[in-house]
Amino acid sequence: MKRQMPRFLDEPSESEPATTPVARQPDATRAAPVERPRLYEPLPDAPDAIGEDWRPDRVARAPKRFGAGWVAAAGIALVILGWLATTVTLAALSSYEISPWMGHVVVSAYALGGLLVLVAVGSEWRAMRAVRQVETVRAALRASSALTPSDIRGITARWLRTLPGRLEVDPMVLEAVQRAESGEEIVAVLKNRVAPALEAETRRIGLRVATEGSLLVAISPHQSWDGIIIALYGLRIVRQIAVAYGLRPTTMVTLVLLRRTLRMALEVAAVQIVAQGAGARLLESTPVLRHLAGTVPGLTTAELRLYRLAVVAGDACNPLADPG
Amino acid sequence: MTQDRSLGRWLWTGVRNIASGVSDNLDTAFNEQRIRLAVTGLSRSGKTVFITSMIQNLIALGQGRDTLPLVTRRLDSNGRSRLRRVTIDPAGVQTIPYFDFQTKLQALARADASWPPRTEDLSEISITLEIEREGLGQKLGARRVRMDILDYPGEWLLDLPLLDLSHAAWSEDTLERLRTPDMLPQTGKFLEFVRGLSPDGPVDEATVRRGHALYKETLSALRNSFGLRYLQPGRFLCPGPFGDAPFLWFFPMAGTDGPLPHGSIGRLLLDRFETYKREIRANFFDTYFKSFDRQIMLVDVLGCLYAGKLAFDDTAAAIHDLAVVLRDGWGSWARGRRPEGWLSDLPWPLSLSVNAASYVVSTLARNKPVDRVAFVATKADHVPELDRQALKSLLSHLAKSAAGAIEADRAKVSYHVAASIRSTEDVTLQIDGRPMRAVQGVLTPGGRARPFSPGQIPAAEIPDYFWDAAYFELPDFLPPRINPRGNEGIRHLALDEVLDAVIGDLL
Ligand SMILES: Nc1nc2c(ncn2[C@@H]2O[C@H](COP(=O)(O)OP(=O)(O)OP(=O)(O)O)[C@@H](O)[C@H]2O)c(=O)[nH]1
Ligand SMILES: [Mg+2]
Numbered sequence: 001m002k003r004q005m006p007r008f009l010d011e012p013s014e015s016e017p018a019t020t021p022v023a024r025q026p027d028a029t030r031a032a033p034v035e036r037p038r039l040y041e042p043l044p045d046a047p048d049a050i051g052e053d054w055r056p057d058r059v060a061r062a063p064k065r066f067g068a069g070w071v072a073a074a075g076i077a078l079v080i081l082g083w084l085a086t087t088v089t090l091a092a093l094s095s096y097e098i099s100p101w102m103g104h105v106v107v108s109a110y111a112l113g114g115l116l117v118l119v120a121v122g123s124e125w126r127a128m129r130a131v132r133q134v135e136t137v138r139a140a141l142r143a144s145s146a147l148t149p150s151d152i153r154g155i156t157a158r159w160l161r162t163l164p165g166r167l168e169v170d171p172m173v174l175e176a177v178q179r180a181e182s183g184e185e186i187v188a189v190l191k192n193r194v195a196p197a198l199e200a201e202t203r204r205i206g207l208r209v210a211t212e213g214s215l216l217v218a219i220s221p222h223q224s225w226d227g228i229i230i231a232l233y234g235l236r237i238v239r240q241i242a243v244a245y246g247l248r249p250t251t252m253v254t255l256v257l258l259r260r261t262l263r264m265a266l267e268v269a270a271v272q273i274v275a276q277g278a279g280a281r282l283l284e285s286t287p288v289l290r291h292l293a294g295t296v297p298g299l300t301t302a303e304l305r306l307y308r309l310a311v312v313a314g315d316a317c318n319p320l321a322d323p324g
Numbered sequence: 325m326t327q328d329r330s331l332g333r334w335l336w337t338g339v340r341n342i343a344s345g346v347s348d349n350l351d352t353a354f355n356e357q358r359i360r361l362a363v364t365g366l367s368r369s370g371k372t373v374f375i376t377s378m379i380q381n382l383i384a385l386g387q388g389r390d391t392l393p394l395v396t397r398r399l400d401s402n403g404r405s406r407l408r409r410v411t412i413d414p415a416g417v418q419t420i421p422y423f424d425f426q427t428k429l430q431a432l433a434r435a436d437a438s439w440p441p442r443t444e445d446l447s448e449i450s451i452t453l454e455i456e457r458e459g460l461g462q463k464l465g466a467r468r469v470r471m472d473i474l475d476y477p478g479e480w481l482l483d484l485p486l487l488d489l490s491h492a493a494w495s496e497d498t499l500e501r502l503r504t505p506d507m508l509p510q511t512g513k514f515l516e517f518v519r520g521l522s523p524d525g526p527v528d529e530a531t532v533r534r535g536h537a538l539y540k541e542t543l544s545a546l547r548n549s550f551g552l553r554y555l556q557p558g559r560f561l562c563p564g565p566f567g568d569a570p571f572l573w574f575f576p577m578a579g580t581d582g583p584l585p586h587g588s589i590g591r592l593l594l595d596r597f598e599t600y601k602r603e604i605r606a607n608f609f610d611t612y613f614k615s616f617d618r619q620i621m622l623v624d625v626l627g628c629l630y631a632g633k634l635a636f637d638d639t640a641a642a643i644h645d646l647a648v649v650l651r652d653g654w655g656s657w658a659r660g661r662r663p664e665g666w667l668s669d670l671p672w673p674l675s676l677s678v679n680a681a682s683y684v685v686s687t688l689a690r691n692k693p694v695d696r697v698a699f700v701a702t703k704a705d706h707v708p709e710l711d712r713q714a715l716k717s718l719l720s721h722l723a724k725s726a727a728g729a730i731e732a733d734r735a736k737v738s739y740h741v742a743a744s745i746r747s748t749e750d751v752t753l754q755i756d757g758r759p760m761r762a763v764q765g766v767l768t769p770g771g772r773a774r775p776f777s778p779g780q781i782p783a784a785e786i787p788d789y790f791w792d793a794a795y796f797e798l799p800d801f802l803p804p805r806i807n808p809r810g811n812e813g814i815r816h817l818a819l820d821e822v823l824d825a826v827i828g829d830l831l
Contacts (some may be wrong), residue, residue: 039775046775048774049805050815052805056391061404232634235337
């Protein structure tokens with residue numbers, strides 16, 4: 001942009017001719033008109049969008065380092081493991097020195113201990129695998145058109161066989177699944193003949209635990225306990241639901257389910273905030289609850305929350321449920 | 325037997341959860357700094373756009389784009405940024421609606437881009453900046469700065485000065501303002517109506533409702549024909565969740581300070597006015613609007629300058645009155661509140677000491693005045709570069725009385741000229757053979773950019789002859805192209821300067 005240079009108007013400048021200003025009495029009361037805001041016609045080279053010039057540079061970022069906490073934890077783990085390994089080895093060696101027989105006993109005791117740990121890890125792993133299976137089935141059913149029917153058949157049949165006790169499926173259903181020709185057909189069979197039982201079970205557990213929990217809340221000595229009672233009962237709900245669906249509620253499994261449940265609850269909540277807008281109270285505004293509050297008079301807030309948790313936890317364990 | 329085992333596991337899980345809860349709390353105490361950022365401004369001053377652009381640019385910065393150069397410089401450590409990540413906190417179980425950032429961004433970034441609609445209700449969003457510590461502290465891992473930001477209809481802000489007024493005082497101020505000669509065409513009908521009423525007269529519901537309706541109409545007319553902003557009460561123009569509840573049915577009327585018989589109109593208006601004050605306090609100011617740490621005051625200086633003397637003086641008055649409320653520190657009206665709930669149910673000596681302690685704590689910590697205040701003239705993309713200085717000094721002139729009050733509270737005050745979403749670019753025009761500085765931007769979808777000159781902008785005191793010209797509405801340029809995936813941020817003007825002044829010390 002070229003700068004306007006100061007000049008006397010009656011002297012020519014390089015870009016402009018001299019002008020003769022019209023003589024006028026300096027007048028203190030009437031100032032010159034003020035330059036006003038105005039819009040002009042587009043310039044010949046006017047663009048039809050603004051913002052092409054916005055290209056922010058990249059900033060270099062510090063490489064991610066492990067914090068001191070992790071380094072320390074790794075160190076401590078190394079020390080403990082090393083110490084354990086040397087102690088065990090030395091103990092075994094020294095017992096062989098006493099007598100070979102003694103050595104055998106000690107080594108087999110250690111081996112047995114190690115085996116038990118392995119078994120525990122194995123069972124935790126299997127429990128986790130069962131949880132993951134639920135997700136596999138859910139994904140397979142959702143993308144039923146992308147997979148071959150025989151794949152879906154295999155995945156669902158494997159899952160159906162894990163359903164325990166009360167939920168055990170009729171062999172007829174298994175057969176219907178095996179006979180199904182397409183993914184959609186399998187989904188239909190599951191939705192019509194398996195899902196209702198699963199949902200009923202969820203509701204049964206939910207109502208039972210919700211009533212228990214809210215009874216405790218009702219007799220709790222102080223309001224500040226209510227939160228704890230609800231939290232503990234929430235945990236219990238998740239575990240009971242897991243059992244009902246044939247998942248073994250080991251520590252890891254419980255944690256995973258709890259996280260999944262919370263995530264689902266938040267997703268549902270977010271969707272509903274958007275859908276319902278202003279100030280709606282989350283827990284009380286969900287459709288299931290409104291329905292329930294209508295049909296079961298006198299349901300308390302604590303009950304509603306616990307029940308709601310049960311429903312979401314059920315959804316987390318049930319691949320046929322479509323959360324959100 | 326299985327029952328026992330599962331009980332044991334259950335307990336164990338419980339213990340672990342408690343442990344993780346404790347460690348979360350410790351983590352928060354050591355690594356997290358939480359501030360409440362007040363984005364304040366009258367209606368249409370650009371709050372919603374500001375929040376959206378600020379968040380988007382911070383997120384892009386967190387993804388390694390230099391969208392906010394001054395902030396980048398703050399975060400620089402040997403040529404590398406210490407900012408690890410910027411995230412929007414997921415919606416938890418808040419009872420306030422969530423500020424729907426994504427939808428607003430999508431609407432701005434679409435091919436047929438549109439500005440966000442008028443805000444109708446309160447909403448909140450929190451963002452977290454994860455920042456590495458410097459020097460030795462580095463080993464302690466990243467720390468977090470968490471900002472809670474509230475968006476609300478600008479009209480509601482003007483209820484703040486109202487909180488301290490009685491119905492009589494408020495009526496006197498309001499009626500006097502309505503009697504301004506230029507406003508009479510719009511306000512005459514209502515003034516006529518209240519003149520014919522006596523505060524001692526018996527209540528006639530139909531009359532009161534008619535008065536309320538007339539007053540509301542008058543407020544809308546003033547807003548629409550003069551661009552006025554200082555219109556109280558805010559809920560009359562933007563009711564929010566109250567809808568049309570009966571306690572809103574009041575209007576200003578002289579003579580409500582004397583003794584009023586039970587069942588008189590004056591009494592009813594007064595009661596409704598007091599209820600109104602109580603309700604907005606309980607549902608807005610006390611709940612969401614106190615204890616801010618930092619404040620950004622957005623002022624649409626250009627808009628009110630073009631809208632004429634009435635609008636300009638009106639905005640100046642609104643800002644001044646807000647400042648008077650702010651003088652004792654933001655949230656001063658919240659001081660001296662009684663502790664609620666179970667605390668007040670304690671037996672006497674205990675409750676007394678708890679009250680005393682909570683008073684001390686709230687005076688020391690919670691209701692402390694804001695540390696930093698930034699006044700921002702928004703929509704500065706309507707002004708070419710060289711004229712922005714004039715705009716800035718006009719802003720400081722406008723905010724002078726407000727700033728004085730705040731500075732007395734030892735807050736840092738700064739002035740900025742910014743555009744949250746810069747929708748124009750600078751050009752030079754040749755008008756009658758003379759070069760002229762201007763900006764150009766697109767006004768209609770599919771159209772080409774048109775140049776705009778903001779005319780002369782007075783830098784301080786405005787001479788009377790400036791107001792001779794007709795009312796002019798600020799052209800509404802369409803937003804620039806915005807990458808909807810958002811890793812490039814949003815084109816802005818001096819937004820980084822504002823952020824640096826307000827939160828720079830935390831980075
Ligand atoms: N060109 C330009 N226009 C802007 C900018 N910021 C805001 N605007 C314009 O100002 C209008 C109002 O902005 P909002 O952010 O909605 O204002 P607000 O303060 O949230 O208004 P209320 O919600 O009614 O209180 C927008 O619709 C835009 O037309 C900016 O940076 N540049
Ligand atoms: Mg808004």
